[in-house]
Amino acid sequence: MTKSAYWQKMIETAQQEHRPFFSLAPMEAVTGSVFRRVVMQAAAPDVFYTEFTNALSITHPKAKFTTRGRLYIDPSEQPRPIVQLWGNSGEDFAKAAREVQQQGYEAIDLNMGCPDMAVIKNNSGSDLIRHFDRAKEVIEGARQADLPVSVKTRLGFDEINEYETWIPFLLEQQVPVLTVHVRTKMEMSKVPAHYELIDNLVQMRDTLAPDTLLQINGDILDYQAGIQLAQQHPGVDGVMIGRGIFQNPYAFESQPREHTIKEQLELLRYQVDLYDQFASMGLPGHFAPLQRFFKIYVRGMRHAAELRNELMQTKTTDDVRAIIDQLEQEL
Template sequence: MEDVTDIVFRHVVSEAARPDVFFTEFTNTESFCHPEGIHSVRGRLTFSEDEQPMVAHIWGDKPEQFRETSIQLAKMGFKGIDLNMGCPVANVAKKGKGSGLILRPDVAAEIIQATKAGGLPVSVKTRLGYYEIDEWKDWLKHVFEQDIANLSIHLRTRKEMSKVDAHWELIEAIKNLRDEIAPNTLLTINGDIPDRKTGLELAEKYGIDGVMIGRGIFHNPFAFEKEPREHTSKELLDLLRLHLSLFNKYEKDEIRQFKSLRRFFKIYVRGIRGASELRHQLMNTQSIAEARALLDEFEAQMDEDVKIEL
């Protein structure tokens, strides 16, 4: 996820409950291939060996740039490359990138084939269609025909964004299409999957190969637990402290302003008396030291460790 799944947050999630595979943030291939632009995006590709297998998530619309990027990503030690053909944001999609590639199937195919130059497994992250749900049949058939390692399908159209429920009712039909066209391609489902347990139930019911959890991690940082259990407010605050420490640890590898942390506070501070005020105060902090001091003061006054319903 953009501005979310950096090396810092991935390590927080790993501490809470590790997934099987990690993906980087979006990295623009045009910037990656530019002699100056590479410096602005390199932090997005920072990872540590304890995170493996790591998959680089890239976007753009120039096949030759995907070819060059794929070769360099292989040298950097990534285990796979994921092509973004699903981002619904207007300034991406309307330029024919992200989900805009759904309307440019020939270019999408060229990009997939070009990315294979790096020798890594190539996967595609996309949506059911651009405007209408019925687009999925022709679009996904086309993608399956490209001989990819994995298809991750967000079960909504670009037009739907995340405003409607994910179309789980189409999983069986999509799986049948995969079996017919590309039985060796793994099928991963995304959309409204809150945790590992729900994902495994879907996998067993429909015979799919995996599930992807994105926004659900904001609601439950323990979403990937193999044995779900109750968690407390103290555990969430401990994860916030870890997040702050890791931000310091990796600041030389991934230069980000402190304010980028603010989007994460709501994950950890909730469900307890005074949570709203603490979040407000944290949003006004300007440094790691200030945030830690607020946490120290708040926890010193906590009269109970509340179980949180995630």
């Protein structure tokens, strides 16, 4: 299957329905196999990504064992997620790309937008926006496995107008998909996303790389908001939702409806059960990251703050189930 054919297959339903394709953003300690399956159960997007993984660690004699949990794919996950990698060395990416291909991944996404200072100090993530030569080396390295290699980035590092040279540079690499979080690194998520620049991005794409699919990320909370964005900016091919999933686990529903508390509790129980299955396989993981999800399920409930605090005090999955049981009895 050619690079373009892979992405055509991934988004064929969206194209048939004349809508943008939707994806769940890669998020650290969030978009592992457990939560991807929770979102599949609630309302699945067209495309999933893994949480981002250090390219160097994947083949490092010692560190590679720490990536097993990040890279695990359950057989029920269809379509298979795209692996997102970060780093700064073309050689590291070449080795990692061959390894993830052997593990069954069919596409790679490169993280060129992470604003985390630990990643930036490693000359990776959004730091690549300031180093075109290194970014090109990373892309070429990742292509050594002959898998489709897409890129996720931001408008710039310090200044918005950096996009005027950075985005054309990436488009000239002829990547199959370019995802742009329409803020700079310095802006983090503290200012509204710059939707006013989307039409400029579309024009750049149409001129320099008409075969590249353009995906937009930033402040898009749900399916309906994504549809509206694409209608307002013709030429946008895809919509990526990130933090919106924490406000609504059903964010990808094309026909939204009010979900009962019982449904929310059942979804939480499903995630807790999947977590136990994951842990029983000996895959790296800790209980603490599970706690960051509790706010998703208690939102909108009576005494939500107190309930979330009670859940945050739990130490085991059985503790969580006991609270779920109690709430269901009260219902």
